[in-house]
Amino acid sequence: MTVEPLQFRQALSKFASGVTVVSTLSPQGEPIGVTVSAFSSLSLEPPLILICLDHATSQLRAYTDGSHFCVNILAAGQQDVSNAFAFPGPRPPFDVVSHESGSFGLPLIKGTLASLVCEREAVYPGGDHEIVVGAVMEAMWDDSLDPLIYAGGGYRSLSGPEKVS
Numbered sequence: 737m738t739v740e741p742l743q744f745r746q747a748l749s750k751f752a753s754g755v756t757v758v759s760t761l762s763p764q765g766e767p768i769g770v771t772v773s774a775f776s777s778l779s780l781e782p783p784l785i786l787i788c789l790d791h792a793t794s795q796l797r798a799y800t801d802g803s804h805f806c807v808n809i810l811a812a813g814q815q816d817v818s819n820a821f822a823f824p825g826p827r828p829p830f831d832v833v834s835h836e837s838g839s840f841g842l843p844l845i846k847g848t849l850a851s852l853v854c855e856r857e858a859v860y861p862g863g864d865h866e867i868v869v870g871a872v873m874e875a876m877w878d879d880s881l882d883p884l885i886y887a888g889g890g891y892r893s894l895s896g897p898e899k900v901s
């Protein structure tokens with residue numbers, strides 16, 4: 737006996753997380769990204785993190801086969817950035833989201849709470865997702881910002897109980 741999918745989703749929505757956009761370059765060299773809350777620290781020495789990507793992610797192979805990616809940890813107020821990469825419109829998200837080119841040519845989103853530049857270390861199967869492990873090569877952050885929070889199916893601010901949209 738296993739839990740019903742709807743019950744499982746509802747239970748998982750009780751877990752509060754931060755929000756990241758994982759960015760990389762497509763095989764054609766275009767900047768691409770996907771909104772990911774399934775992010776975790778994995779190891780301190782060596783410094784490793786992991787992300788979980790749905791098999792339905794349109795450019796999955798760019799993340800599972802590419803050499804490097806960046807985890808952009810979003811700051812409070814960046815829900816528009818999260819939505820741009822979760823619900824892409826007619827234009828590529830990086831056409832409208834402010835960014836700069838970092839190490840390995842990776843697109844780094846501006847105004848984030850932190851950025852982790854990673855080299856792909858390993859990929860493991862995880863049900864209908866792929867677990868991508870990254871070795872962290874560079875870490876940058878801004879102490880003046882708060883995190884964007886996702887819980888109960890909506891964005892929240894750290895300082896208050898109210899939904900922020």
Ligand SMILES: Cc1cc2nc3c(=O)[nH]c(=O)nc-3n(C[C@H](O)[C@H](O)[C@H](O)COP(=O)(O)O)c2cc1C
Binds near residue numbers: 755771774775823824
């Ligand atoms: C707050 C939030 C968190 C998300 N977390 C994940 C995640 O951890 N892994 C994942 O594969 N998709 C996650 N998604 C969904 C993807 O961002 C979405 O399916 C995206 O459009 C996939 O990229 P694609 O349009 O290139 O296929 C999340 C969406 C939102 C709004």
